[in-house]
Amino acid sequence: MAQNLDELFCYLDALRERASLADLVAQLRDLAIDCDDVASAIRFSNAGYTRNLIRTGTWYQVLALCWNNGQRSPIHDHRGSNCGVRVLRGTATETHLLQ
Secondary structure: OOOOHHHHHHHHHOOOOOOOHHHHHHHHHOOOOOHHHHHHHOOOOOOOOEEEEEEEEOOEEEEEEEOOOOOOOOOOOOOOOOOOOOOOOOOOOOOOOOO
């Protein structure tokens, strides 16, 4: 498993297909990362949350998502993709809608 951001990028760059959700969870769970590691991508806006690209490859995008207190993202899904999230500061709340 990746120990730091550079090792995570090596893992992601070596992918030959989309990573499974289980693999993403395993990679992110014990990753040693903090806000200093992605400081150049941490940008907030009073107009709404921001999606700041850190790195992209054939099978992935790594983004810094920045919300001010009380901001929300629109209801959406990640159909056809896998999405792993690692909260570096604060708390994230995800709401699942029943269909």
